Amino acid sequence: MSITEKEVMKEPDSIQEIYQLKKEILSSLGNVDFSKYEEIIFVGCGSSYHLAKAAERFFVRVLKKPSKAIVGSEVLYSSDAVLIEGRKYLSFVLSRSGESTETVKAAEVLKKKYNSDIIGVSCEKNSSLLKLSDLKVHIPLDEEAIVMTGSFSATLMILNILALEASGKDSGIVKEVVENAQDILEQAKELFEDLKLTDYNNYVFLGFGEYYGIAKESSLKLQEMTISHTEAFPTLDYRHGPKSLVDERCLIVMNLTKEGYEEEMKLVKELEGYGGTVVTVGEKTGSKYHISLGYEMPFDGIDSFIRVLPIHIMGLKLAELKGVDVDKPRNLSKVVIID
Numbered sequence: 001m002s003i004t005e006k007e008v009m010k011e012p013d014s015i016q017e018i019y020q021l022k023k024e025i026l027s028s029l030g031n032v033d034f035s036k037y038e039e040i041i042f043v044g045c046g047s048s049y050h051l052a053k054a055a056e057r058f059f060v061r062v063l064k065k066p067s068k069a070i071v072g073s074e075v076l077y078s079s080d081a082v083l084i085e086g087r088k089y090l091s092f093v094l095s096r097s098g099e100s101t102e103t104v105k106a107a108e109v110l111k112k113k114y115n116s117d118i119i120g121v122s123c124e125k126n127s128s129l130l131k132l133s134d135l136k137v138h139i140p141l142d143e144e145a146i147v148m149t150g151s152f153s154a155t156l157m158i159l160n161i162l163a164l165e166a167s168g169k170d171s172g173i174v175k176e177v178v179e180n181a182q183d184i185l186e187q188a189k190e191l192f193e194d195l196k197l198t199d200y201n202n203y204v205f206l207g208f209g210e211y212y213g214i215a216k217e218s219s220l221k222l223q224e225m226t227i228s229h230t231e232a233f234p235t236l237d238y239r240h241g242p243k244s245l246v247d248e249r250c251l252i253v254m255n256l257t258k259e260g261y262e263e264e265m266k267l268v269k270e271l272e273g274y275g276g277t278v279v280t281v282g283e284k285t286g287s288k289y290h291i292s293l294g295y296e297m298p299f300d301g302i303d304s305f306i307r308v309l310p311i312h313i314m315g316l317k318l319a320e321l322k323g324v325d326v327d328k329p330r331n332l333s334k335v336v337i338i339d
């Protein structure tokens with residue numbers, strides 16, 4: 001079994017362990033007063049940027065605070081297009097390794113040029129990022145694989161818990177999601193065993209709000225793990241052009257929401273009508289190929305972190321079928337260091 005597969009299979013346990021440690025992990029942020037900031041920034045690269053995207057949306061939803069995800073290199077090379085000097089920012093800087101050059105440098109720019117308070121979030125306690133951060137959130141999860149798997153889910157879960165608690169909401173609801181992780185993994189194993197994944201040559205991921213960051217991460221994961229062509233869109237925007245590529249060789253994974261369910265299910269039928277195969281992930285029933293999440297959230301977004309699990313299984317299965325070594329993703333390294 002590959003390192004990546006081992007880590008994917010233990011994701012339910014990893015997420016559970018991190019959930020149990022949530023108080024300690026978030027202890028350094030006890031006195032953060034979000035009301036004193038004008039905007040919350042989430043910075044990351046690659047998967048960590050997609051994590052930032054999902055967190056951004058949830059902080060807006062729950063904290064009612066202007067929030068924005070920015071990719072590390074944009075802070076460095078087009079900061080005037082994304083940041084305003086003089087604005088009071090709180091910046092969450094996200095990096096599994098805590099060493100991605102663009103992310104670490106972005107934290108320095110946010111600190112020096114924008115006088116932002118920096119909350120560093122990383123799996124590496126002694127990383128460059130955490131060393132320069134004003135407040136540190138260490139996710140105690142050692143991940144050997146090059147592609148981010150459990151670290152993505154665990155970190156996003158912690159940020160969602162933070163947002164819920166900072167807004168005075170009960171984060172206990174997250175426990176229900178965590179308790180369903182193993183079942184979701186089993187459903188995904190069965191579903192992606194049944195589907196002939198190599199019958200497709202275009203893999204599309206769709207999601208609204210927090211789930212758009214999940215769709216983007218799903219798209220990246222499949223690229224990294226299987227060297228396949230993938231795309232990601234806000235769900236209904238898929239109608240505005242990209243659906244022209246739908247045919248029998250197109251597999252679409254759609255994250256269903258509470259708010260958009262009726263329209264999303266109409267789109268499922270439309271895409272199936274073009275010959276596409278649609279896998280749905282959601283709380284209620286969905287398409288013929290459906291991963292049921294086994295819980296009922298009060299509102300969308302809380303469970304964003306768990307919705308990458310099925311894609312990790314999809315990536316392992318497709319890589320196996322294509323003979324791709326997921327532990328050695330082409331052209332990739334675990335950390336992107338720019339000299």
Ligand code: F1P
Nearest residue numbers: 045046047048095096097100334
């Ligand atoms: C960011 C990242 C990963 C990507 C690859 C290279 O790493 O771009 O998202 O999958 O592993 O590094 P980090 O800043 O989160 O450590």
